Amino acid sequence: MTINESATPAPAPSADRPPVVTTMPRLGRGVCWRDIVREIELEELEREAGTREAA
Secondary structure (H helix, E strand, O other): OOOOOOOOOOOOOOOOOOOOOOOOOEEEOOEEHHHHHHHHHHHHHHHHHHHHHHO
16 A cells, blocks of 8 residues: 555445535525525516516
8 A cells, every 4th residue: 555545445426316516505594595596586476477467
């Protein structure tokens, strides 16, 4: 064994579980930016539907 080799090999990535990709930071207490963005999108859709009904 050389100096650069470790005694135990690193575990191979599991094919059963996909890697976790987080693009938005966590806000704390289980709230994510993704949840906030989705809520805003839903409010905009409701507002647009209300505008179409009023016209």
